[in-house]
Amino acid sequence: MKMLKYILILVIIFTTIGGCKENLLDTTPYSQIGSGNMWDSENLVEKGVNGVYNTLRYTYVGNELWMLDQDAFTGSNRDRTSWILGSSTLKSGVITAADGLFQAYWQQHYEGIHRANDAIENLTSGVPVSEEKTARLIAEMKFLRAYFYFGLNRVYKGVPIYLEPVPAEEVNRPRETEQAVWDVIIKDLTASINEANLPDMYARGDANKGHATKAAAYALRGKAYLYMEEYAKAEEDLRKVGDLGPALFQGDYKDLFKEANEDHPEMIFSVQNIALSGLGTRTQKHVGTRVAFGSNWNNHLPNVDFVESYENADGSEFKWDEYLPGYSSMSPTERKVFFLRDGLTQEEQDEFESQGVEMSLYLPNGNEARVKAAYENRDPRLQANIITPYSEFHGAAGSDEFTYTLRWPYIGYDRSEPFDLRTDTNSKFYYLWRKWVYEGASIENRAYGPTDQPLIRYADVLLMLAEAINEQGFDQEAVSILNQVRDRAGAALLQTGDPSLPTYVSGQKDLRERIRNERRWEFPLEGINLFDEMRWETWKETKFAPQSGQKEIWGAPTYEYSWRGDHLYTWPIPRTEIERNPNIEQNSGWE
Structure with a gap:
């Protein structure tokens, strides 16, 4: 499967640096697309189509949409910037219409739309490819165009509609209504669904794995209907997905997000990543820590309220007082005592007491175990997604692998006892992400992990x-x-x-x-x-x-x-x- 991915990636590379020399996708504004002789052979047709798929690699279109979860209930960032194009966070209260987030999100999606329009026009104008393959590729391009418009409509709620290639000087249409854009999305997805040559799903290991399918089209159309609050139609489409081959991964939830399971039937549509510069995932770099392979930044952090929202194992609501009596009535400074490591010296204890920490509750030989219990009797996804206090992480110092523990306060060291988990935020005690962070020294470079998104x-x-x-x-x-x-x-x-x-x-x-x-x-x-x-x-x-x-x-x-x-x-x-x-x-x- 990985060899097939290498072939696909090489096609994309040649498309963007070679084939696009004619259509100027990478050297002119995103709103301007030409075609030249890009579609004169079957090889060039495939490159042109893969150039549209390549748009999914853009930050806000696909491969790094996860970064926006820092502004959701589930995530935080460690300072006022989002670490994406230097934009302000949505939760800062100062973000304006001039922010780079909004411009990049708009531009990247419209580049995908214009690429798809160019592909559809050329494919329908006659290309040296069989009728069956041409029909399938058109269905894929309509799916992608719908995906790009979906991304725009869910946040801007009404945008200009372009369904054909246009020169830059004609990119001046007014916005259509939100409903009009939904109608375009539904029409494109319906055309994809109705195309007999578009397969239901691709089997694991198939060379076309990663391309659009009927299952993906039904799923996206169902999601569009959900946004439109047309619940009966959403139900009908979403039920259909299960008849086409997708299935839940039945192993450990944590293992689903590893490279070995990236093409499991649960993954209906993904960005195809590979361990080559610019063609992999940067999750490791942004949510790993200094002792995850590559020495990373942990600039995206789990939100405290999110972590505390995870239920107990029996389905009951998590409450700190049930594990640490009196916790909720204490000030944050006072309750810091529960998170201190075992074995603090008397001098260290006195220092914390002078800061206002309620050290009368400190257990020199059982403090870690007491708070650790509050995380162990919970929904298993908590430990799968989050590195919690006094839990272990199998990481690396250089290419050497070690097992670290998240303790407070940090003492060290990376290569010797006590193997504390080191971060870029050692002066504060934050939850850390475990999800998407590679363990040990299992990848080649922190900037391009191989796991699909x-x-x-x-x-x-x-x-x-x-x-x-x-x-x-x-x-x-x-x-x-x-x-x-x-x-x-x-x-x-x-x-x-x-x-x-x-x-x-x-x-x-x-x-x-x-x-x-x-x-x-x-x-x-x-x-x-x-x-x-x-x-x-x-x-x-x-x-x-x-x-x-x-x-x-x-x-x-x-x-x-x-x-x-x-x-x-x-x-x-x-x-x-x-x-x-x-x-x-x-x-x-x-x-």
Whole structure:
């Protein structure tokens, strides 16, 4: 399979640095696409098509959408910048329509649209490829065009529509309504679904693995209907996905995100990564630590409120006081005592006491075990996604592998006892990501990991299906579908028979919140969480509630979040685009 990926990647490279010499995709504005003689042979046709797929590698289109989860309920960043193009974070309260985030997101998606338009026009004009293959490729390009428009419409809610190649001087159309864009998306996906030559799914190891399929088209159309609140149509499409070959990975949840399982049938549509410079994933570089291979930055951090939201193993709500009596009534400084390492000297204890830490509760020989228990009796996805206090991480110092433990305060060392887990934030005690961080010295370079980045996976389809059913009225089937995901994760199964148990689902409202939490726990760092909170319009209450913000593990604030206003649920048209095209009107609240 990896050899096949190398072939595909080489095709993409030649497309962008060779084939695109004619169509100028990489040297002129994203809004300008020509075709020249790009489509004169079957080889060039394949390069042209792969050039459209290559757009998925762009930060905000596919390969690094996970970075936006730092602005969702699930994530934080360690300072005021997002580490993406130097833009401000959405939660800073100072972001404006001129921010680089909005411009890059808009530009990258429209480049994909214009590339797809160019491909569709040339494929329909006659190319030296069989009719069957041409039909399949057109269906794939329409899927990708729908995917790009979907990305735009979910945040800007109405954008200019281009369905054919246009020169730069004609990129001046006004915005269409949000509904008009949804109509284009549905039409393209319907055409893909109806194309007989588009396969349901590709088998593991197939050379075309990573290309669009009917399963992906049904899943995306179902998701579009969910955004449109056409729940019956969403349900119909999402049910269909399961008939086409996708299935839940039945191993350990943590193992799903390793290279060995990147082409499992759960992964319906993914960015194809490989361990070559510029062609892999940078998750390691941004969410790893100094003792993860490559010596990384941990500039994306799990949100404290998110970590505390994970249920106990029996499905009950997690409460600190049940593990550490009196915890909630103490100040953050006082409760720091529970997170201190064993064996502190008397001098060290006196120093913490002088800072206001409640050292009368310190256990010199059992402090670590006491707090560690609060994380062990939880939904298994907590430990799979997060490095929690006093848990271990198998990392590396250079090419030598060691096992480290997250302790406070940090003492060291990377290559000798006590093998403390070292970070870029040793002066503070934060939760750290385990998900997507490679263990040991198993990769070649921190900047290009080989694991594919999922864009659509079957767990997402199942939870969307449960949501679509529940929004039409409470139904036991929605509980059963939700339980498929919980069962795979090893979480307690929900039920409707015994009200005395914490797993009891009382009705539609209760199930709605359980589905939302399930999505939060299942999909961190997959570029899903932020858009879910925006779609549900729950972002304000989850991310900006009183005492929210970036915090150390015991709740001490390090950076407060500021809600700019409800217009954050709709992003601004980038200021540069309005300056280029006076026919575009700005969204309310961003003038």
